[in-house]
Amino acid sequence: MTEFFFFLFAAMAILSAIFMVTQANPVASVVYLVVTFFALSGLFVILDAHFIAAVQVIIYAGAIMVLFLFVIMLLNLGSGVPADIRRGLARVLAGSVALALIVVLTRLVLGNPGTEALDPSALASVLESKGAVRALAEPLFNRYLVAFEVTSILLLVAVIGAVVLARRRAP
Amino acid sequence: MTGAPLGDLALVVSAALFAIGVAGVLLRRNVIIVFMCVELMLNAVNLSFVAFSRTHGIDGQIVVLFVISVAAAEATVGLALILAIFRHYESVDLDLFRRLRW
Numbered sequence: 001m002t003e004f005f006f007f008l009f010a011a012m013a014i015l016s017a018i019f020m021v022t023q024a025n026p027v028a029s030v031v032y033l034v035v036t037f038f039a040l041s042g043l044f045v046i047l048d049a050h051f052i053a054a055v056q057v058i059i060y061a062g063a064i065m066v067l068f069l070f071v072i073m074l075l076n077l078g079s080g081v082p083a084d085i086r087r088g089l090a091r092v093l094a095g096s097v098a099l100a101l102i103v104v105l106t107r108l109v110l111g112n113p114g115t116e117a118l119d120p121s122a123l124a125s126v127l128e129s130k131g132a133v134r135a136l137a138e139p140l141f142n143r144y145l146v147a148f149e150v151t152s153i154l155l156l157v158a159v160i161g162a163v164v165l166a167r168r169r170a171p
Numbered sequence: 172m173t174g175a176p177l178g179d180l181a182l183v184v185s186a187a188l189f190a191i192g193v194a195g196v197l198l199r200r201n202v203i204i205v206f207m208c209v210e211l212m213l214n215a216v217n218l219s220f221v222a223f224s225r226t227h228g229i230d231g232q233i234v235v236l237f238v239i240s241v242a243a244a245e246a247t248v249g250l251a252l253i254l255a256i257f258r259h260y261e262s263v264d265l266d267l268f269r270r271l272r273w
Contacts, residue, residue, distance in 0.1 A: 002177070013184065014184065017192070020191075020195070020204075021195035021199070033207050033210070033211065036188075036214070040217075043181060047178070047181055047221050049221045049232050049235070052217075055236065059239055063243065067250060068203065068207060068250070071250045075254075075263065077203070077263065085199060086200060093197060094193075094197035095194065097193055097194065098190040098194035101193060102187055105186035105189070109183055109186065123225045123226070123228065123229060126228075136236075147237060151237055151241070154240075155244050158245075162250075162251040165248065166254045
């Protein structure tokens with residue numbers, strides 16, 4: 001049963017990612033990318049990352065993709081845009097680079113001992129005893145506290161930077 | 172279970188998604204879609220981190236949280252840049268953006 005849903009979500013993620021790249025209409029591309037993110041969130045649940053799955057839906061599918069859609073609407077790119085997919089040599093280049101990347105990375109994964117060679121239940125026991133949120137929060141606010149605070153400063157700088165960049169210049 | 176374990180299969184899915192993202196960056200001229208392909212690559216790496224965190228402890232998932240927040244910051248600044256460039260060129264075609272300063 002777990003395997004069935006794993007393959008279902010994996011196929012959903014890869015197929016909609018391919019549609020995202022090959023679709024000429026930007027709005028359709030955004031919708032396909034949202035489908036990819038939902039499928040990835042399903043994969044995260046199967047791989048014992050329940051909190052990450054929730055964050056994925058709320059932040060990526062909910063907030064970031066709405067931001068993309070909002071900019072597309074703002075720039076009026078929804079329809080009547082000329083197709084922007086490159087032709088000729090660029091297609092061959094993109095296809096062969098992607099294929100080479102898949103072959104190299106897959107051989108790297110399958111040729112090595114793999115993730116399950118260590119201890120497949122290492123994380124499951126921690127999640128069992130502490131719960132999904134507490135297992136994540138304890139190290140986040142102890143060992144990774146400095147990184148957490150630096151990230152909050154980064155977000156503040158990003159907000160100020162976005163406001164300054166998107167502001168209309170005075171004539 | 173038959174075949175490779177789920178953690179390894181997740182790494183293969185992650186490799187495929189990353190390759191699709193790279194192909195999209197090379198294939199498209201619309202700067203917003205190129206930007207979306209970068210987000211797809213970030214998510215492919217997140218999937219790898221989650222797959223490894225099953226056997227290496229919770230730290231992988233914490234890295235994913237940081238990647239998501241940095242991606243949010245990057246998206247806001249990147250889209251603001253796209254807006255500013257669009258006001259100048261009236262287009263989102265990457266091939267037109269040859270000068271960084273005007």
